[in-house]
Amino acid sequence: MSQLPSVAQHYAREGALTGRILSTLTAEGKDLDRLTAEDLSPYDQFHSRGHQATAELAQLLNPQTGQLVLDLGCGIGGPARWLATHRGCRVVGLDLTEVYCRTAGELSARVGLSRQTAFVCADGLALPLAEAGFDLVWTQHAAMNIADKARLYREVARVLKPGGRFGLYDVMAGPAGAPYFPVPWASSAEWSHLTAPEGVRETVLASGLKQRHWRDLTAEAKVWSEKAVAAQTAGPKPGRGPSGPAIILGPSFAEMVANLRRSLFEDRIAVVQAVFEKAG
Numbered sequence: 001m002s003q004l005p006s007v008a009q010h011y012a013r014e015g016a017l018t019g020r021i022l023s024t025l026t027a028e029g030k031d032l033d034r035l036t037a038e039d040l041s042p043y044d045q046f047h048s049r050g051h052q053a054t055a056e057l058a059q060l061l062n063p064q065t066g067q068l069v070l071d072l073g074c075g076i077g078g079p080a081r082w083l084a085t086h087r088g089c090r091v092v093g094l095d096l097t098e099v100y101c102r103t104a105g106e107l108s109a110r111v112g113l114s115r116q117t118a119f120v121c122a123d124g125l126a127l128p129l130a131e132a133g134f135d136l137v138w139t140q141h142a143a144m145n146i147a148d149k150a151r152l153y154r155e156v157a158r159v160l161k162p163g164g165r166f167g168l169y170d171v172m173a174g175p176a177g178a179p180y181f182p183v184p185w186a187s188s189a190e191w192s193h194l195t196a197p198e199g200v201r202e203t204v205l206a207s208g209l210k211q212r213h214w215r216d217l218t219a220e221a222k223v224w225s226e227k228a229v230a231a232q233t234a235g236p237k238p239g240r241g242p243s244g245p246a247i248i249l250g251p252s253f254a255e256m257v258a259n260l261r262r263s264l265f266e267d268r269i270a271v272v273q274a275v276f277e278k279a280g
């Protein structure tokens with residue numbers, strides 16, 4: 001447990017975020033009284049390939065209106081709002097970083113999604129949630145901070161209903177050695193816990209879930225990175241502050257993205273999308 005405050009400190013380095021995100025949106029010409037979940041997506045999809053990755057995982061899981069979803073490691077709630085808006089789900093977002101949970105709730109209120117989304121500050125390794133309560137469990141780019149993956153996936157399996165499905169979209173260890181630090185999920189190697197794809201697959205299967213889909217998206221992440229990085233690291237437009245995820249991680253973000261990109265292109269990290277199912 002001693003590592004937890006530092007993981008949260010890494011993510012919480014910029015403090016309260018809602019005001020800054022809303023000011024940036026105003027500077028970009030958005031009318032805050034007519035804000036939509038879509039408007040927030042340059043800021044709240046905190047993973048490689050942005051909302052496209054969220055839409056793809058949703059297509060694989062095919063969530064239905066009214067189903068209850070747990071987003072484990074939900075960040076500031078972008079994927080939860082996407083599922084509520086596009087699929088009519090009710091989503092519980094759970095995250096270790098308190099300021100992210102607060103921001104997630106405030107942003108959901110701004111776009112009228114308070115009834116469909118709720119956010120809980122807790123550790124994914126000890127979910128404060130009843131057994132078999134969720135139709136779907138969803139996680140994107142959070143497991144790389146979690147060393148005890150066996151316990152993580154046991155928790156996922158525990159809270160899924162029989163027949164429920166688990167979708168993951170995660171950064172994993174690549175074949176060419178450790179990534180360069182700092183990266184967006186860790187300032188140093190101490191807080192990064194990447195496992196090779198085969199190891200992740202075996203650990204999820206050991207939790208009792210059955211594999212339904214597995215796809216290595218490292219090549220797609222490289223293509224996306226080529227397009228996105230220039231815009232993300234170009235710095236603020238004249239007369240404006242930082243935008244996109246730079247708001248969340250602050251001045252070090254450019255260096256983190258450069259290391260992420262170098263690690264990706266040297267095959268020091270892999271990006272995988274997968275779906276598993278709990279027996280009915």
Ligand SMILES: C[S@@+](CC[C@H](N)C(=O)[O-])C[C@H]1O[C@@H](n2cnc3c(N)ncnc32)[C@H](O)[C@@H]1O
Nearest residue numbers: 046047073074075095096097123124140142145
């Ligand atoms: C890169 S962000 C991804 C956020 C979100 N899933 C998204 O894709 O927009 C990783 C998130 O995982 C959360 N996290 C890391 N370790 C966690 C843990 N043990 N339990 C819950 N959340 C955790 C962090 O606080 C952070 O918000």
